[in-house]
Amino acid sequence: MKFAAEFRDRALADAIVSNIRKSCRGKWSLMEFCGTHTVAVFRHGLRSLLPEGVRLVSGPGCPVCVTPKSEVDRALSLCDVEGGIVATYGDLVKVPGSGNNLAGKRALGADVRVVYSSYDAVEIARRVPGRPVFFVAIGFETTAPGTAAAIMRADSMGLQNFFVLCLHKRTPPVVQALLEMGGGAQGFICPGHVCAIIGARPFEPIARDWGRPCVISGFEPADVLQAILLLVRQLEEGRASVEIEYSRGVPYEGNSRALDAMDEVFSRADSEWRGLGMVVGSGMKLRERFARFDAARFVDPGLESLPDPPGCKCGDVLRGELAPALCPLFGRLCTPENPVGPCMVSSEGSCAAYYAYGREGGAPDLERLE
Amino acid sequence: MCLAIPALIVEKRGDVAKVSVGGVIKEISLELIDRPADVGDYVLLHAGFAIHRLDAADAEETLRIMREAAG
Numbered sequence: 001m002k003f004a005a006e007f008r009d010r011a012l013a014d015a016i017v018s019n020i021r022k023s024c025r026g027k028w029s030l031m032e033f034c035g036t037h038t039v040a041v042f043r044h045g046l047r048s049l050l051p052e053g054v055r056l057v058s059g060p061g062c063p064v065c066v067t068p069k070s071e072v073d074r075a076l077s078l079c080d081v082e083g084g085i086v087a088t089y090g091d092l093v094k095v096p097g098s099g100n101n102l103a104g105k106r107a108l109g110a111d112v113r114v115v116y117s118s119y120d121a122v123e124i125a126r127r128v129p130g131r132p133v134f135f136v137a138i139g140f141e142t143t144a145p146g147t148a149a150a151i152m153r154a155d156s157m158g159l160q161n162f163f164v165l166c167l168h169k170r171t172p173p174v175v176q177a178l179l180e181m182g183g184g185a186q187g188f189i190c191p192g193h194v195c196a197i198i199g200a201r202p203f204e205p206i207a208r209d210w211g212r213p214c215v216i217s218g219f220e221p222a223d224v225l226q227a228i229l230l231l232v233r234q235l236e237e238g239r240a241s242v243e244i245e246y247s248r249g250v251p252y253e254g255n256s257r258a259l260d261a262m263d264e265v266f267s268r269a270d271s272e273w274r275g276l277g278m279v280v281g282s283g284m285k286l287r288e289r290f291a292r293f294d295a296a297r298f299v300d301p302g303l304e305s306l307p308d309p310p311g312c313k314c315g316d317v318l319r320g321e322l323a324p325a326l327c328p329l330f331g332r333l334c335t336p337e338n339p340v341g342p343c344m345v346s347s348e349g350s351c352a353a354y355y356a357y358g359r360e361g362g363a364p365d366l367e368r369l370e
Numbered sequence: 371m372c373l374a375i376p377a378l379i380v381e382k383r384g385d386v387a388k389v390s391v392g393g394v395i396k397e398i399s400l401e402l403i404d405r406p407a408d409v410g411d412y413v414l415l416h417a418g419f420a421i422h423r424l425d426a427a428d429a430e431e432t433l434r435i436m437r438e439a440a441g
Contacts, residue, residue, distance in 0.1 A: 001426040003376035003412050012436055019439050036372050063371045089417070091371050117418020119399065139417075142372040145402050146419045193372040196414060196422045219373075226436055248428040249374075249414055255421060257404035348371060 003248060007220030016225040017049045024053040024232050031185035031320055033175065034194070035062030035348030036219055042357035044221040054228060057185050057320040058350040060174060063139045063167075064091045065342040065349045066273045066318060070305040071167050072097035077300040078134040078165065079110035084298070085128065087121040088136035089143075090114045094345050098306035102136075118150035125154065125162035134295045136165045142193040144168040144284060145258035148265035151286070151293050163295035166284055169271055172202040173282035179210050181276070183319045187231035189224065190216040192246040197262075199254025200242045207240045218246035265290055274342065275315030314341035317350050324351040324358075331355060374416035376424055379409050389415060 032038055038058045041047060047056055060066050076097045078086050086102065093102040093114060106112040115121050118135060125133035137147040147164060154162040171194050178184040190203055195216045203214040213234035217227030227245040234240060244250050264287070271283025286294045308314065311329045316322035324330050324343065334340040336352055343349035377389035377398070385400045387407070398418055400407060405423045407413050413420035 001412075001429055003424050003429055006429065006433060012433075016436060016439070034372055061372075089371070117399075119418055139371050142374065142416055142421065145421070146417050149399070149401055149419070191372055193374045193414070193416060193421070196374065222436060223432075226432075229439070245432070247432055248424050249422055251422075255402070255404045258402040258421060261402060346371075 004220060007218065007222040009222065012222045013049070013225055016222060016229055020054065020225065020229045020232055021051045023229065023236055024051050025236055027053045027055070028187060028232060028235050029055045029057055029185040030187045030189055030228060030231055031057045031059045032189040032224075033059040033061040033171065034191035035065070035346070035350070036193070037061070037189055037191070037217065037224060038350055038353045039348055040219050040221065040224055042353045045357070046221060046224055049225070050228065054232060058317070059178070059320050060273060060276060060318040061171070061191055062343070062346050062348045062350070063143070063169060064095055064346040065314065066169065066275070067095070067138060067167055067342070068272045068274045069097055069308065070272070070303070072101070073303050073305050074299045075136045075165055076100060076102065076105055077303055078136070078295060078298055079105040079112060080300070081132060081134070081298050083131045085111045085113060085124060085131055085133045086136060087113045087115045087124055087133060089138060091346055092136060092138050094339075095342050096339070096345065118146045119153065122150050122154050122157070122159070122162055125159050126157065129161055132161050132163060132298070134163050134165055134298065136167065138167045140169055140171050140191070140194050141197045141262070144266065145197060145261045148261040151265050151290055152261065154293065155290065162293060163298065164286070164293050165295040165299070166266070166286060168266070168284040169273070170282050170284065172198075172206070174273060174276065174279050175203070175206055177276060177279045177282070178319060179206070179212070181319070183321060184212070185320065187213045187215070187235055189227050189231065190214050192216055192218050192223075192249050195244075195246070195250045195254065197255050197258045200244055200250065200252045203242045207242050211240045213240045214242045216242070216244045216246055216250050218249055273318070275318035309340050312341040314343045317343050324354040327351070372416070374414040374421060376412045377415040377420070379407060379411050379413060382409055387420070389413065391415065
């Protein structure tokens with residue numbers, strides 16, 4: 001068992017597709033919340049396999065894309081701190097703030113380093129005790145426990161120069177917020193690796209209170225297709241519950257050790273999402289005990305963020321209300337080489353996925369996107 | 371960004387493990403995993419941390435359900 005190749009089998013995928021076709025009578029919209037799912041859907045051409053009654057909508061599940069420009073500007077301002085080193089994941093460096101991005105700051109002489117793990121940022125701080133190291137922590141619940149572990153490590157090492165700009169976000173509150181805005185979809189393909197940490201329970205209110213089936217899915221083609229099948233079956237039968245397709249990756253109660261680490265270091269906070277505004281309880285902030293690690297006090301207090309560039313529809317795309325190809329800038333003024341909005345910058349952004357895969361063999365399938 | 375990939379543990383010292391990802395060896399942390407994982411086990415690896423130990427029985431069961439439904 002290699003835990004991946006087995007779930008990429010063509011015959012298996014064909015069998016699941018034929019099951020979806022047999023089960024689907026109505027017309028259903030399903031939202032794949034997670035950017036990693038969006039990429040899987042496009043890379044494997046899954047949309048083209050689905051019957052007409054199943055429409056996939058991409059949701060706000062790319063942490064880079066949903067980080068508002070004002071937060072990117074805060075990260076950029078840390079580049080100007082005397083002697084400072086900004087460390088972050090590669091996903092963030094090209095995302096534009098008001099006028100520049102971290103890569104641009106680096107080109108102008110700032111010390112910006114891409115790290116693979118939060119521990120790499122702690123290690124940088126250990127090696128250069130005289131310089132402040134700012135770890136710009138971005139990501140959902142999958143990534144936040146690693147930040148918590150890094151802060152606890154820095155604490156136990158007694159590091160005085162390690163700081164975290166916490167941009168982490170929680171996923172279930174934003175699904176709820178989407179529904180409250182009248183958006184979302186009839187069923188949700190829920191993020192498998194977020195749920196490896198938080199388990200299935202946080203999605204129960206979406207099924208129970210909103211009547212929207214939720215299936216927690218893995219990321220191989222057979223996983224995503226099977227999740228679609230389970231959702232279609234629930235919808236056809238008028239049921240709404242939380243099911244786990246990705247049982248090899250997700251225990252119902254999640255990962256207690258990672259949850260404990262996250263809970264020890266972070267408390268719940270409100271957080272702003274690009275395209276969605278402020279979402280209650282969807283953020284994380286450092287608890288009082290770890291407040292000395294908060295990089296927020298180094299951020300330039302006089303920051304003023306510019307509005308989004310004219311024409312950019314990333315907000316509509318993130319709410320699942322607009323297919324990327326229908327944005328007037330898509331593919332013309334906004335391309336991966338010259339992106340205008342974050343959904344085109346991030347490799348897991350909906351626009352980048354549509355651009356890279358959706359155009360293969362011709363124009364994007366506009367009718368089906370509508 | 372929530373990509374996590376199966377990685378095979380090839381060496382282990384306390385909470386630090388060496389894993390093989392398609393033949394590439396990486397050092398990772400086991401501090402956030404809540405089931406014991408040992409050499410020969412696969413874990414889900416995300417940004418330097420193992421976040422879950424994968425069990426062959428769970429994976430086989432999913433494959434069985436997928437195939438059975440296809441009947």
